[in-house]
Amino acid sequence: MSPNPAGTRRPPSVERLLAHESAAGPIAAHGRSAVADAVRAVLDAVRQGRLPLGDEAALLDAAATRLAEEARPSLRPVFNLTGTVLHTNLGRALLPPEAAQAVAAVMTQAANLEFDLDRGERGERDSHVEALVCRLTGAEAAIVVNNNAAAVLLVLNALAMRREVIVSRGELVEIGGSFRVPDVMARAGCRLREVGTTNRTHLSDYDEAIGPRTGLVLKVHPSNYAIRGFTAEASEPELGRLCGERGVPFAIDLGSGNLVDLAAYGLPPEPTVQAALRHAGCVTFSGDKLLGAVQCGLIAGRRDLLARIRRNPLKRALRVDKMTYAALEATLRLYLHPERLRERLPTLRLLTREAADIRAQAERLSGPVSDRLRDRAAVTVEPCLSQIGSGALPVETLPSACLVLRPPPGERKAGAWLKGLAATLRGLPTPVIGRVSEGALRLDLRTLEDEDGFLAAMAVLAPP
Incomplete structure (x- = not known):
């Protein structure tokens, strides 16, 4: 009309x-x-x-x-079939059911967020998780803020404002959204003191740089990149001893926040918070990456250093709400039962899925998906490589399997077809997000646990 x-x-x-x-x-x-x-x-x-x-x-x-x-809500569930398990744009870690239940329990009624039930007086927010963090990591004290960038900002401002912070030139990283370590330092009121070169930094470089104006030595775990070849870096034990001898605080920004030995689960090794705390006065890390919890930043370390950090006025500006504490506490409690952690923590469960199981899932789904995309796409099953994501193990991959959607025979505008199909899948009641690679739309199934829900979403495209 x-x-x-x-x-x-x-x-x-x-x-x-x-x-x-x-x-x-x-x-x-x-x-x-x-x-x-x-x-x-x-x-x-x-x-x-x-x-x-x-x-x-x-x-x-x-x-x-x-x-x-x-x-229709703007923030909606999607099927993350991109091949990146901890996808920053898609919400990073999936919460375990225990965390979701804990959040629901405190959302609709009052809770003892800052109230000590034993003493009947005002309490400290961090008390809900501090003992758990200390038990799991060996720290003396712990603080929670709204993300790891905030944790780094708070540490810098509290321990080194108007003073120098020594960092290796090879660790001045930029992460998503053009977020750079030097910019955080400037906002924290610190002066950056670079040492070494991009690929080689020695203990002597730090030793020579430490002086009366030094407020902190900071080691940053590389995020989203790796330097290989002719390289050298001062180890954490060496830096810990040097800073102890010179009376300067030593902090490590771990980023991902791993609490378990990933190698024991058949995954590439990643530094743990526990190991870092053996040498550093404080360690910062994320809650929603390898830890597998809600978005937050954690600071763990020596009691005296964290007392200084806790008194900083920025601590209030960067604090988290009751839902975050509830989800974080529930997730941390899963670590107290390591024998069942792989089963109960979604992040670890997805990272450790066997490639053969994913391949079998792909074979099961290929027929139904082909039926739903009848005459619109050619569907095959192929091996692929997943990645952990969010800065964790940036050059390591995990064997997986995917559904590969290619243009049907005779399609002359393959590029437009790919964009159109990707848009169609994003427009489903529960959007399906894959990745375009080598002339095809690939749906990596490593992170797909709800097969029935996926097929129900795809059913909108065509009758089986």
Whole structure:
């Protein structure tokens, strides 16, 4: 139907449409005011020629569609089939059921967030997880803030404001969103003192740089890159001894926040918080990466250093809410039962899936997916490589399997076809997010546990 031309019949009034029998359902669902606003928007579009002037039922259908689109949440679950387990843009770690239940329990009623139930007086927020963090890592004290960048900022500002912070030139990293370590230092009020070169930094470089203006020595775990070849770096034990001898605090920014020996699970090794704390006065790390919990940043370390950090005014600005503490506590408690950790912690479970099991899953799904994409794509099963993501083990990969969607025979505009198919999958009721590579859309199944939900989402495309 073509847009309404000038001089033809006039659109009905808003009140007339609201009185129509088809308006009863939308009004019950969304309220009279919202339906009236949607009707006005539809009528405006008709008058401007952007919509055809249909009958009253059609106009109300257009208003109902508009209301449904407006009511759809912006933040929605998706199927992450990109091959990156801890995908920053897709929410990083999946929470275990215990964490979700703990969050639900404190969301809708008051909780003892800053209230000591034993003493009947004001308490400290960090007390809900501090003992657990110390038990699991060997730290003397712990602090929680809203992410690891905030943890680094707080440590720098509290321990080295207006003083020098010594960092190896090869550790001045940039992570997602153009977030750079030197910029954080500047915002923290510290002066950066670079030592060594991009690929080689020796203990003597640190020793020569330490002086009366030194506030902190910081070691940053590389994120999203690795330097190989002719390299050298001062070890954490060496730096810990040097800083102890010179009376300078030593901090390590671990980033990912690993609490277990990944090699014991058949994964590439990654530094643990426990090992770092043997040599550093404080360690910063994330909650929503390898730790497998909610987004937050943790600072663990010596009691005297963390007391200084806790007194910093920025601590209040960077604090987290009761839901974060509830999710973090519930996740940390899973680590107290290491025999079942692989089964109960989603991040570890996904990272340790066997390639053969993923391949078998791909074979099961290839037929149904091919049916749903009938004549629209050629579907095959192929091996692929997953990555951990979020800066953890940036050059290591995990063997996996994927569904490969290629253009059907005779398709001449492969690039446009790929973009169109990717957009179609993103537009499903539960969006499916894959990755485009080598002329195909690849759906890596390492992170797919809900097969039935995936097939239900794909069923919208075509009847089986």
